[in-house]
Amino acid sequence: MSLLRFIEKEYGGKKPWLQHLAFNIKAHIGLYAQFKKPMIGKSRLVFVCSGNICRSAMAHAWYETICSSNVDSIGLNTLDGKPANARFSSMALRVGVDLSLHRAKKIESLIPSVDDLFVCMEIWQCIAIRTKFPAAQITLLGLWLNRPRYYIHDPYSACEEYAERCAYLVKEAVSNISIEVGRKSPSI
Numbered sequence: 687m688s689l690l691r692f693i694e695k696e697y698g699g700k701k702p703w704l705q706h707l708a709f710n711i712k713a714h715i716g717l718y719a720q721f722k723k724p725m726i727g728k729s730r731l732v733f734v735c736s737g738n739i740c741r742s743a744m745a746h747a748w749y750e751t752i753c754s755s756n757v758d759s760i761g762l763n764t765l766d767g768k769p770a771n772a773r774f775s776s777m778a779l780r781v782g783v784d785l786s787l788h789r790a791k792k793i794e795s796l797i798p799s800v801d802d803l804f805v806c807m808e809i810w811q812c813i814a815i816r817t818k819f820p821a822a823q824i825t826l827l828g829l830w831l832n833r834p835r836y837y838i839h840d841p842y843s844a845c846e847e848y849a850e851r852c853a854y855l856v857k858e859a860v861s862n863i864s865i866e867v868g869r870k871s872p873s874i
Contacts, residue, residue, distance in 0.1 A: 695847040698839035709809060709836035718809060718826075718836060729803040729823065731863070733759040734811050738790040740774040740841050741807045741856055745827060748783045748860045753867060762814050764790045774841055777853040793818065805863070807838045830859035830866075 690700070697703040712718060731749060733742035738761030746759035770778075770785035778785050804824045806812045812824045828835035838856070841849035 694845055696851060698841065698844040698848040698852070702837070702839035702844075705839070706835065706837045713836045718812075729801045730756045730758060730799060732796065732802050732804050733757070733827070734793075734804050734806045734815060735759075735761060735808075736811070736840060737761045737764045737768070737771075737842065738792075739764065739768055739771045739788075741827075741838060741852065743770045743785055743788045743790070744774070744778045744783050744853060744856045745805065745860050747778070747785055747788055748857055749864060751783065752861065752864045758791070758796065760791050760793045760796050762793055762811060764792050766790060766792050766795055771842060774849055774853070777841070777846075777849045780850065781853045781857050783853070783857060798822070807840070809836065827856065827859045830862045831855060832858065832862070 687695075693700060693703045697706050709718070733745040733749070735742035738759055742759040742761065746757055749757045766789070768790040769775075770788040770790075775785040798819055800821070802819075802822060804812075804815045804819075804822050805827050806815060806824060807827055809826070812826065815822055815824050826836055828838045835855075838852065838859075839848070841852040844852070
């Protein structure tokens with residue numbers, strides 16, 4: 687496999703790969719310390735992406751499947767009621783996540799709580815949430831991966847291989863969050 691093909695499959699293309707590198711460099715010099723991986727208590731998780739029809743939709747659905755509580759998702763540039771993206775829905779189904787009932791929710795429809803933990807896919811989304819909710823607790827979903835990333839590219843218009851890779855990344859990170867939540871839950 688050529689390097690270019692690997693980059694397309696793993697990161698969604700040359701531009702997302704360069705963004706990934708830039709975000710990692712900035713993170714290593716401390717620019718994103720405010721979006722670190724927090725301890726999770728009884729917070730409601732609010733997964734955030736641009737359209738709430740791919741990444742955050744899948745994160746929401748998977749978290750609800752494995753933890754069944756205290757979760758929501760929103761899009762920063764979307765309309766309420768849009769179904770999940772059909773192509774990404776098929777990718778999600780391949781990895782065991784059903785998005786057929788998902789409907790997008792725009793940020794303006796969210797009733798925020800002081801206990802919310804906003805889980806974003808990209809740095810610009812963290813900044814947008816911080817602007818709208820200055821006291822919000824915010825993190826990046828990619829920090830919960832076994833090999834952390836500061837950027838999970840939107841699969842909406844990426845190649846099939848990256849869309850599938852993205853589905854696996856989202857599922858892995860959300861599964862790791864659920865383990866952390868389980869550690870914080872009281873024993874029964």
